[in-house]
Amino acid sequence: MALRTAAIERLAITDDRASELADLFRLLGDATRLKIVLACMDAPTAVGAIAERLKLSLSLVSHHLRLLRAARIVRADRQGKQVFYSAADDHISGIVSAMLEHVAEPRGVDD
Amino acid sequence: MALRTAAIERLAITDDRASELADLFRLLGDATRLKIVLACMDAPTAVGAIAERLKLSLSLVSHHLRLLRAARIVRADRQGKQVFYSAADDHISGIVSAMLEHVAEPRGVDD
């Protein structure tokens, strides 16, 4: 039923709404940024820890996190000097999971 | 359980797999391309019909469809001179729906 509702909304989607959606997808559409999302999806993680785990510069991680936070894909919680990031809600995890399933699907014979 | 499995995989995600996922998200991350996906998601639609409905050039629509088809986000079915495009599977619709819900969510007080 949730799918049916979405199908109806989809028919009447405005350009603004499409752009809003696209913006979110685009943020997940960079490998580095996606890995950052995945890294702080399991448990709240500090910027430095993310950078270390993924072997990325602090600056780069912070830049990406700012974009992700602005889009409410992740949320920031300051705890002393450190800022812990985590997934903003369950939609994101669900979306990533669904895409993982899509990738895992068997290829057709004609491609 | 599907979520739990995905969560486990997430911990051990490789760089290649992250890039593969990101590529898919990036394709949905352009407003024009996303509208094309939405346009042929409800029912199989010919290239010309999509272009007309969205008021885009045939060339542009075709270029985007080629990328979407290569990523198996949409599938192509030739019927005479026309080629009808439709969503490749249910994952895509589910993903778009989930993102629509994410957008529809009430904002927090502090942003």
Place this chain on the structure above:
DNA sequence: ATAACAATTGAACAATTGTTCATATGATGG
């Protein structure tokens, strides 16, 4: 106040990408 640690920000550059225009391919009917 100062030092040290953690994270953020701004500017600049290289690389990627969306769009357009022109041309080509494939299918159908005369």
Place this chain on the structure above:
DNA sequence: CCATCATATGAACAATTGTTCAATTGTTAT
């Protein structure tokens, strides 16, 4: 075979975007 319709492709340009380096802000402890 030729003309026409429908889609696809290639090259080129403008615009966006990821990354780096340097400098800055915020927080805690001495």
